[in-house]
Amino acid sequence: xxILIVEDEPQMLENxxxxxxxxxxxxxxxxxxxxxxxxxxxxxxDCILLDINLxxxxxxxxxxxxxxxxxxxxxxxxxxxxxxxxxxxxxDLGADDYLPKxxxxxxxxxxxxxxxxxxxxxxxxxxxxxxxxxxxxxxxLFIDKEEVELNRKEYDVLLYLASNKDRLVSKTALAEHVWGxxxxxxxxxDFIYSQIKNLRKKLDxxxxxxxxxxxxxxxxxxxxx
Amino acid sequence: MKLxxxxxxxxxxxxxxxxxxxxxxxxxxxxxxxxxxxDDGLDNRKMVLIALANKDLPLMDKPQLDEYLxxxxxxDYNNYRGFRDIYKDTLMYMVNEExxxxxxxxxxxxxxxxxxxxxxxxTSMIEEDDQIRNLLKYTILLYLALIISxxxxxxxxxxxxxxxxxxxxxxxxxxxxxxxxxxxxxxxNIEEFALLNESIEKLLQKTRQSYSDQKQFIENASHxxxxxxxxxxxxLELLFEDxxxxxxxxxxxxxxxxxxERLTRLNRSLLLISKIENDQFPLREEVDLQRVxxxxxxxxxxxxxxxxxxIGFVAERTVKTINPDLTYILFSNxxxxxxxxxxxxxxxxxxxxxxxxxxxxNSTMGPLQDKAIFERFQKMGANTTSTGLGLSIAKSIxxxxxxxxxxxxxxxxxxxxxRFI
Numbered sequence: 001x002x003i004l005i006v007e008d009e010p011q012m013l014e015n016x017x018x019x020x021x022x023x024x025x026x027x028x029x030x031x032x033x034x035x036x037x038x039x040x041x042x043x044x045x046d047c048i049l050l051d052i053n054l055x056x057x058x059x060x061x062x063x064x065x066x067x068x069x070x071x072x073x074x075x076x077x078x079x080x081x082x083x084x085x086x087x088x089x090x091x092d093l094g095a096d097d098y099l100p101k102x103x104x105x106x107x108x109x110x111x112x113x114x115x116x117x118x119x120x121x122x123x124x125x126x127x128x129x130x131x132x133x134x135x136x137x138x139x140x141l142f143i144d145k146e147e148v149e150l151n152r153k154e155y156d157v158l159l160y161l162a163s164n165k166d167r168l169v170s171k172t173a174l175a176e177h178v179w180g181x182x183x184x185x186x187x188x189x190d191f192i193y194s195q196i197k198n199l200r201k202k203l204d205x206x207x208x209x210x211x212x213x214x215x216x217x218x219x220x221x222x223x224x225x
Numbered sequence: 226m227k228l229x230x231x232x233x234x235x236x237x238x239x240x241x242x243x244x245x246x247x248x249x250x251x252x253x254x255x256x257x258x259x260x261x262x263x264d265d266g267l268d269n270r271k272m273v274l275i276a277l278a279n280k281d282l283p284l285m286d287k288p289q290l291d292e293y294l295x296x297x298x299x300x301d302y303n304n305y306r307g308f309r310d311i312y313k314d315t316l317m318y319m320v321n322e323e324x325x326x327x328x329x330x331x332x333x334x335x336x337x338x339x340x341x342x343x344x345x346x347x348t349s350m351i352e353e354d355d356q357i358r359n360l361l362k363y364t365i366l367l368y369l370a371l372i373i374s375x376x377x378x379x380x381x382x383x384x385x386x387x388x389x390x391x392x393x394x395x396x397x398x399x400x401x402x403x404x405x406x407x408x409x410x411x412x413x414n415i416e417e418f419a420l421l422n423e424s425i426e427k428l429l430q431k432t433r434q435s436y437s438d439q440k441q442f443i444e445n446a447s448h449x450x451x452x453x454x455x456x457x458x459x460x461l462e463l464l465f466e467d468x469x470x471x472x473x474x475x476x477x478x479x480x481x482x483x484x485x486e487r488l489t490r491l492n493r494s495l496l497l498i499s500k501i502e503n504d505q506f507p508l509r510e511e512v513d514l515q516r517v518x519x520x521x522x523x524x525x526x527x528x529x530x531x532x533x534x535x536i537g538f539v540a541e542r543t544v545k546t547i548n549p550d551l552t553y554i555l556f557s558n559x560x561x562x563x564x565x566x567x568x569x570x571x572x573x574x575x576x577x578x579x580x581x582x583x584x585x586x587n588s589t590m591g592p593l594q595d596k597a598i599f600e601r602f603q604k605m606g607a608n609t610t611s612t613g614l615g616l617s618i619a620k621s622i623x624x625x626x627x628x629x630x631x632x633x634x635x636x637x638x639x640x641x642x643x644r645f646i
Contacts, residue, residue, distance in 0.1 A: 105459050
């Protein structure tokens, strides 16, 4: 899987590259419009993370070029959280997703994975971890081929953790992803614990080969038993 | 007192004095002129009569003042030595008016053939008392006419002249800087008003500029803070994946992360407030409040469940044309506020009608400071994770929508009322 990151903030870029490389992707980067244009002219990518505000141009222009060329690249628009216009325009122009900045590392991974999945599985998407299968199109969980009932939030929590398997997901990132952006105003994320507890119970009772582990009290990690 | 009335009062006073003095001066001047003219007439008649008498001797002895209104009688010169002509006012019975009326009389001495005669000529006079009364009457009329015309002038003409001024004042009275309104100036040929318009425009421009600079500064500052905060948080998140961290190191880092996240929340809230105040949510569409609130309740149900709280919601279908994103933030802030400050195990009750939205919760806290709670960074209790901006944001949004948000406390119940006027 080849990913291009177009981002002008060097440290931000470094974080993103490191992270996605750790996921086993081949990651290339461009720090300005000209460089990015050059790259997409030469290579094809599975996913392009595109910052809208570039020093020498607008990322939306790049998006237009990508779409005009009929390239199959999946595009995730990255732009400041408050630019709602960018989001609407980007999606209108055919971007696959929109990632508001600043974001949590876990959110980045989940979004990239979702785009790659959608492109590669064409609808029949399934995540498998040992005896556990998460069917993404039907939003269902099977353990040892037996369906396990999950409520909406439990499913969202599980999928998010699964998209970040073996990686730490902070409570804040989890809360923002599952409960929405506005939850970030919440004074405490203790309520997440009850969902995790329920989820753990269901995984345990069906003898799942994965478990949710609390990490340093700041978040959770889905890992093999 | 209005400037117009003020000047009119002074004007009326000055006119009263001026016209009174004028009336007196005019009266005397007029009478002097009249006497002068009558006396000339008498003198002329005297000379004509003397000439006539010289030719016609029987006229020389006419002591009766008959219809010809003169007398001539011989006199002893010794009695009239050094006599000079006398003009005097006297009274004479007038048949037509059946009373004594003032007349002007000239007495003179003339000499014929060494005999002296006294001649008296009388002519009717204007009636002085009538004249004074007339003069007074017309003077008062003139005075009133002047005052009335000044008032009319004020009412129609000056009011028109002052119109740009009043229009300007009316606009300034309701002017709100935060709405970035513009003042419409009336065309005026009057230099003072033009100057006033110009000065106000300059003042407003400066004020508007510094207000928007200030808002822009907050927005830019919060915006610029986002990236470094995100980078720091991301680096920490990466660091946590390092399995070699000791527990105590992880604990320290956890505190750093928590504080950075709190800083991010604070910053995001500030950015939101300044964006609301900078009017950057222009979209308006029909929003079904009942559905929005139901969605928020479901979003926050886990938070409420965590505190064993019930949420009771009674609603009428209510649709308002407002910004959907802000609507969500407004109601979720109120609901979240009730959940986080409500007593564990208590019930939060929400009521929505077409007229207002009420949300009340029990709390261990007594009544809160009515005004202060909507102020920025006002925190309730010792909650260190709260940004203290939630209610302030709610208030800003309510104002943006033209709603009013009020708080009151009764029987241990904290209630926020949002009125959709």
